[in-house]
Amino acid sequence: MTFQCSDKTILDDWLTVGPLTRTEGKTEALPYRTQLLGAEVEVWKDVGGKLAARTGQRSLLIQECYGYMWICPSGAPRKDLFALPEYSQPGRRIVDCEGIGVAVSGLRMVENFLDMGHFPYVHAHYLGEVPQTEVATYDVSVDETADEIWATNCRFFQPKTSKSATTGLDVQYRYRVVQPMGAVLYKTAFPRPGEMDAIGLFVQPHDEESITAYCLLAYYDDVSTETDLVGFQHTIFGQDKPILENQVPKKMPLRPGIEVPTRCDAMSVAFRRWLASRGTTYGAIA
Amino acid sequence: MNSPIGVEMQSQIWQPVLPSHYLRASKNIVAGFLQGQELALWRSEAGAVQAWENRCPHRGTRLTIGRILNDQLSCAYHGWEFDTRGGCTAIPANPSLPLPKQLRVKSFPVAEADGMVWVSAAAGNAAASQALPPTSTGALAFFCRSLGIRAPMGDVATELNAQGFKATGAQTWEGTLAGQAATVLLNEATSLRTFAHVWLSEEPAAAALSDVLAKCRLFRRDVEARASSRSS
Numbered sequence: 475m476t477f478q479c480s481d482k483t484i485l486d487d488w489l490t491v492g493p494l495t496r497t498e499g500k501t502e503a504l505p506y507r508t509q510l511l512g513a514e515v516e517v518w519k520d521v522g523g524k525l526a527a528r529t530g531q532r533s534l535l536i537q538e539c540y541g542y543m544w545i546c547p548s549g550a551p552r553k554d555l556f557a558l559p560e561y562s563q564p565g566r567r568i569v570d571c572e573g574i575g576v577a578v579s580g581l582r583m584v585e586n587f588l589d590m591g592h593f594p595y596v597h598a599h600y601l602g603e604v605p606q607t608e609v610a611t612y613d614v615s616v617d618e619t620a621d622e623i624w625a626t627n628c629r630f631f632q633p634k635t636s637k638s639a640t641t642g643l644d645v646q647y648r649y650r651v652v653q654p655m656g657a658v659l660y661k662t663a664f665p666r667p668g669e670m671d672a673i674g675l676f677v678q679p680h681d682e683e684s685i686t687a688y689c690l691l692a693y694y695d696d697v698s699t700e701t702d703l704v705g706f707q708h709t710i711f712g713q714d715k716p717i718l719e720n721q722v723p724k725k726m727p728l729r730p731g732i733e734v735p736t737r738c739d740a741m742s743v744a745f746r747r748w749l750a751s752r753g754t755t756y757g758a759i760a
Numbered sequence: 761m762n763s764p765i766g767v768e769m770q771s772q773i774w775q776p777v778l779p780s781h782y783l784r785a786s787k788n789i790v791a792g793f794l795q796g797q798e799l800a801l802w803r804s805e806a807g808a809v810q811a812w813e814n815r816c817p818h819r820g821t822r823l824t825i826g827r828i829l830n831d832q833l834s835c836a837y838h839g840w841e842f843d844t845r846g847g848c849t850a851i852p853a854n855p856s857l858p859l860p861k862q863l864r865v866k867s868f869p870v871a872e873a874d875g876m877v878w879v880s881a882a883a884g885n886a887a888a889s890q891a892l893p894p895t896s897t898g899a900l901a902f903f904c905r906s907l908g909i910r911a912p913m914g915d916v917a918t919e920l921n922a923q924g925f926k927a928t929g930a931q932t933w934e935g936t937l938a939g940q941a942a943t944v945l946l947n948e949a950t951s952l953r954t955f956a957h958v959w960l961s962e963e964p965a966a967a968a969l970s971d972v973l974a975k976c977r978l979f980r981r982d983v984e985a986r987a988s989s990r991s992s
Contacts, residue, residue: 585819590853591838591852591853592837592838594839594852595835595836595837595838595839595852596836596837604839604852607839607852607853607855608852608853608854608855608856609853609854716825717821717825717836717837720821720822720824720825720836721819721820721821721822722798722814722815722820722821722822723820727820733817733818733819733820734817734818734860734863735818736818736851736853736854736857737854737857738853738854
C-alpha cells in the first residue's frame with residue numbers, strides 16, 4: 475500500500491488519523507485500521523504504550539498531540555505540528571467531538587469552516603438568522619513565519635452561538651488556517667464574553683474527495699454536559715454535510731474565474747491563493 | 761452516419777427531460793439530465809420553465825437543493841438569488857455592494873410540448889433557431905412513469921424497435937405495452953444513461969396499470985442486460 479498522493483505539501487504535513495481513543499485495546503496483531511490519502515493505515519500502541527503506525531510493510535512517522543494521532547506520510551515533516559496553546563490553558567474545558575464523514579475534498583471542508591456568509595442559511599436559528607445576513611469587512615493576513623493565514627476583526631450576530639447561549643449575541647470571531655487540512659476558530663465565549671472559545675477542525679483525507687472532519691473544543695463552559703456540547707457541534711456539522719456533498723465538483727478550484735467570490739469571501743480567496751502559491755494540488759483543481 | 765433509430769437531426773439537440781406537470785409555478789426545483797449536463801429546472805410564477813446548469817456560480821453548490829422565493833431561485837449555501845433570466849439579484853452577505861452585472865447562472869433553451877419539458881444542449885442562438893420539437897399525435901393522456909435505464913440511448917431505441925414500437929417524431933416512439941397504447945419519449949441523460957418517459961393513451965384500471973409497470977421493468981432489465989453483456 476502506498477499513499478495515492480504526489481503532492482509534497484500534503485505528504486510533508488502532519489495529518490490526523492483520528493482521536494487517540496481509537497487505539498484503545500488495539501495491538502500490532504489487531505490494529506486500528508483507517509484510510510489516509512488512499513492507503514490503508516494501521517495504528518496501535520506497543521507494549522511500552524508508544525504509538526506505532528504502518529502502511530503495508532512500511533513504518534510511518536506518528537505522534538500524539540491534542541488527544542489526536544498525527545501521521546507525516548513522507549516521514550520528513552516540513553515543520554512541527556501547529557501550535558494550539560488553548561489545549562493546555564487553565565480554565566478551558568477540552569471536549570473531543572470525534573468525526574463526521576463527508577464526501578467532499580478536505581479543502582472545501584476547511585473553506586466552509588472559515589465562512590460566515592452561510593450562517594443564516596445553513597445554520598439558521600443557531601449561528602445566524604435572516605435578515606441579519608451582512609458579513610462586515612474583516613482583515614486577512616498571512617503569517618509568513620508560521621505559514622498560516624489569519625482572519626481577524628470578524629463579527630456576526632448569532633441567535634444561539636453555542637450550547638450555553640440563552641440569547642442572541644454579536645459574536646467576535648478569529649479564524650486561523652494552520653495547514654491545508656486544518657483550521658482553528660476563536661469566537662466569543664457566551665458565559666465569559668471577554669474570553670474566546672477555540673474550535674479545532676482536523677481533516678483526515680481518506681482520498682481527494684472523501685474525508686472525516688474531526689472537531690475539538692477548548693471551551694469556557696462549566697454548565698453544559700459533554701453530551702450537549704458534542705451534540706451541538708454535530709448538529710452544526712450535520713447541517714454543513716449535505717451542502718458540502720452537493721458542491722460540484724467535489725475538488726476545490728483554485729484558479730480565479732471558475733467560481734465567483736464576493737467581498738465577504740476574502741478569507742476563502744486568501745486560502746485558495748495560499749494553496750495555489752505553495753503548490754497544493756491534493757483535493758484541488760489547479 | 762447511419763441512423764438506426766430513425767430520428768431526425770434536431771432530436772439530438774432537443775431532449776425531453778421531465779414531464780411538464782413535475783414543475784409547479786414558483787414552487788419546486790427538480791433535477792434533470794441532458795447529455796451529461798446536470799440541470800436544475802423550475803417554473804416561474806408566469807409559467808416559464810427555467811433549465812439551468814445545476815451549479816451556483818459562487819461556490820459550485822447544486823441549485824436543486826435551493827428554494828424558490830419571490831419568483832427567484834435562492835441558493836442553499838449563501839442565499840444568493842437568481843431571477844428568471846439567470847441573473848444574480850441578491851448577495852445577502854454584501855447587501856450594500858453593487859451586483860456584478862455579468863454574474864449569472866448558465867441557462868439552456870427550453871420548450872414545452874407533448875406534456876414534456878424539452879431542453880436543448882446547443883448554446884444560445886443555435887438552439888433558438890432550431891424548430892421546436894414536433895407535436896406527436898400519440899398517446900399522451902396519462903403519464904405512467906419515467907424509467908431510468910443504465911444503457912446508451914441507442915440501445916433503448918433498438919429495443920423499442922425490436923418490440924414493435926415505431927419512431928414517430930423527435931425522441932418519440934409509439935407502440936403498445938401490455939396491451940395499452942403507449943408513447944415513449946427518450947432522454948439521453950449521459951452517454952451511458954437514458955430516461956424513458958412512458959405515457960399511455962388513457963388511464964388504465966389498476967390491474968392493467970400494474971401489467972404495464974411490470975412490462976416496463978422487464979423492458980429495462982432486457983436493455984440493461986444487453987448493454988452490460990456487450991461492455992463486459
